[in-house]
Amino acid sequence: AGALAAYCLMLGDDALVHSHRLSQWASNAPDLEEDIALSNVALDLLGQARLLLARAAAADPDLVPALPEGSPVPPEDALAFFRDEAAFRNVRLAEQENGDFAATVVRLLLLSSHRLALLQRLVASSDQVLAAIAAKGVKELTYHRDYAGRWFLTLAQGTAESRRRLLAGLALVWPLRAELARTHPVERLVAEQGVGVDPASVTDEVDVLLEQVFSVSGVERPGLPATGTVAGGAGREGRHSEAMGRLLAEMQVVARAHPTGLW
Amino acid sequence: AGALAAYCLMLGDDALVHSHRLSQWASNAPDLEEDIALSNVALDLLGQARLLLARAAAADPDLVPALPEGSPVPPEDALAFFRDEAAFRNVRLAEQENGDFAATVVRLLLLSSHRLALLQRLVASSDQVLAAIAAKGVKELTYHRDYAGRWFLTLAQGTAESRRRLLAGLALVWPLRAELARTHPVERLVAEQGVGVDPASVTDEVDVLLEQVFSVSGVERPGLPATGTVAGGAGREGRHSEAMGRLLAEMQVVARAHPTGLW
Amino acid sequence: TALVEQFEQVLARHDRIEPRDWMPEKYRATLVRQIAQHAHSEIIGMQPEGNWITRAPSLRRKAILLAKVQDEAGHGLYLYSACETLGVSRQELTEKLVSGQQKYSSIFNYPTLSYADVGTIGWLVDGAAIANQVPLCRTSYGPYGRSMIRICKEESFHQRQGYELLMTMMRGSDAQRAMVQESVDRFWWPALMMFGPPDDDSPNTAQSMAWGIKRDTNDELRQKFVDMSVPQAERLGVTLPDPDLVWNAERGHHDFGQPDWEEFRAVVTGAGPCNAQRIAHRRRAHEDGAWVRDAATAFAARSSAEPVETREARA
């Protein structure tokens, strides 16, 4: 149960934090259609995050931060708003500042291709709840990945400026991708149990897909080295980038000011 | 004592919040010299803020937010980190996001000219502490104003681009200036008591100075209307702009996470 | 002429004018102005609420708020499309918005200062908007009327969500109750201003009513809104900040005080607390997005120019 809960936190935090970043595009996107589309993706991920955090809390109630006696805060919110940075399990790629639309598209492509591959296998999870969450998520992620892929192609083949920005975004985001394939002991364990998926097991499949997107777009796969770890750990160990502290300060400020608040 | 304390909060919060904004230039300024200069100004204002908040707390201990029993947080920090947005008394001009260097220079010119004029009179305050703080501050503010004035002229007369940006910054910042001259009942009261200065009483003098800067720089005084109030109030009444909430979320996050912390 | 007569007849029988129908130039211009202003209001209206998406205090409220702001973008889309049926492009209208040539609802020039504002905007601001807009569902111009039907439906959903948020907060902590009251104190008067100046100071009302673009006067709508809001405020447990607010049994309506029309004029002419901020935000987003829109246009042009086989081979 501990491993299942920890695993749900990883999947849930990836969704929650990426959703947060995407939601920052609201009223800032290049056009109304993209404003709506990015909000859609953010909403899908937020929905997944809620289910996954609730599953984590159900599987291991000890994970949920303690709140003042009688606080009406539900477990999903206790996890989202009352955990400290080091307790968040998302990959660092999810928490990076948005940069421009190109960087956002590349990040979405990398995160959604990987997550889609995971969810496609998680449909067969021995945990019924996780399997159901995955089944719902597969449809959503397919849309996210296709959306990102279409824009990747459009920016690569659009104008010289859009291509320049796409390549710059790719260079920025790519080195953080390796973390997605780094198997955490918890992931190894849940994979062995048939509950979860070893992320390393989907990288080949994702690589093939990305190769297609790159080749249609006429973009070379970057040769950049992976972003290093910190004291041997990264996001899954709660060791994040400097962007994470500011993100959480903003995300949690109202909830924390009212630990017994009802919303 | 209540009025003196409230007045010190106004002067102190202007300094604290403006200092916060200027400190955000650290490692971001156009050149090392400006990085150092802007940090200097931020440090001067931070120093003034500390003295003024301490004076406010001494004059009226009830102003200081309650903290957990035995908390070692000193009054200046309790005021800076544990007051909510509506209890901050700074003008909205001080809290605006930095924008580019031109907008920062214009804001610094407007705030420092006004504050210098105030402090020059406050030297004669019947409150000895306030008089001493003012005496120290006059030297600092003279430097701030001259620094801003020099850059105003340089940007106005530098390149077409710098002039364009200066004028854009001026248009952005100018409408918020009127709030500086709006006399709050507390300011009226302390002025009558010989403790403080009615801000409206220095506007003519400041206008003359700004007129000089504008005329040397070949810039016209903007004809823009003053930024409106909210339910009849503005910063001095604790009704701020949307920028303030985010500023405080960041400024207060660590202190609030450790209400019994020793730093 | 026959055309004018036909037009008048459609109006007389409360039927719809459609894009292909003949219409007087002033009717068209008035419609464009009104629909554009409405579209701009939806788009600018995303900002004050969007301000709280990243800080929403529960995941459920975050989802509700994000979906609501997204709906506003959707409303903007329909309304710009309705304008396009009158021959004006979204691009043109956006330029007019960011250059200050066209207006948007002044209510959005007030800042959102606490999470309670998200609820108050739903309750009072969407409430006032609905009161203004429900009659527009029967407006004479077809595409506008049909957009309004859809928009009004979503707006009442938003209004209920806003009211429900406030209700929930009132059942929470003292700090939350104080937050709700403070928010209502700030938004009550601006909400009343949303119906426009008093009738004796509203020169365009008569013509708009004759054309069936508008169906009620400002003061009629304002009265309806006040009568509706008073019992809602009571149920909520908040005080409306108007000492003159009292039930008038004779009229069968509430008497109430006048908003500060001086402030209204100032905000309408650009001197509200957030006018500059809202326009600057919109302009920045629009300018920052130019290269993306250009890329999409260039890509679309290239794709349609290429022979189909090449495209298929490539994909």
Added chain:
Amino acid sequence: TALVEQFEQVLARHDRIEPRDWMPEKYRATLVRQIAQHAHSEIIGMQPEGNWITRAPSLRRKAILLAKVQDEAGHGLYLYSACETLGVSRQELTEKLVSGQQKYSSIFNYPTLSYADVGTIGWLVDGAAIANQVPLCRTSYGPYGRSMIRICKEESFHQRQGYELLMTMMRGSDAQRAMVQESVDRFWWPALMMFGPPDDDSPNTAQSMAWGIKRDTNDELRQKFVDMSVPQAERLGVTLPDPDLVWNAERGHHDFGQPDWEEFRAVVTGAGPCNAQRIAHRRRAHEDGAWVRDAATAFAARSSAEPVETREARA
């Protein structure tokens, strides 16, 4: 030749080479590389600590931190000036920094993740920097040596402030003590890496020592740092994360484990946790400031070109 002999004599008597003196080209190049790298380290070093200025948890700590980051900018200034005495401009060096052609101390490619890191950087990172730099006060090139005297003085001040912050936090709450320990765990090994690779893997050391640019080997300095830090850690009440750390009475020194030199090489060659972020930050600040520097240059040129009377009349 006579010049070479004279140069060698100055070195032999541990005297200073001055900018106007003849020097071998390789000596000059080595100096430029070393001083530039040092200057860049000061400038990039502003970022990890600057990250916490706006979030400092007390006003006193905020002032200390802001002043420290400002000092680093000042150190960068002196060092770029020292480089200018060797004929290389700050502009050139900055271009080399942001294009990745010149390096800076790898320690700054680690993120700061809590306020304790501000203290740890003062204690361990500034401590290691001082251990590296104190010998440089006696370095053969005059302007560099004199900069180092001033810088070392300020650095030891910073180190004491950092240590004092950690001491204070250790007297605070349990959460603060845990924060300090966690921070030391992250920074201990990267701090040891600051002395560079082991001597048998450090090809430039011998030449630099012969030229008097460097005065101790990497391993000597590392040993000194460990011996100094162990009692400080004890006094603080933190554990250093090295199971092999033990006093060796025979050697009169501590034995200790080796840092992960694989990680060191990765970080040096660009694959640390923050390399890309640090360079991108610096480049953005540099590019964003271009118009300001251009304006200053244009204004200065115009002012000096104008007759003095005009300038006076205008001012």
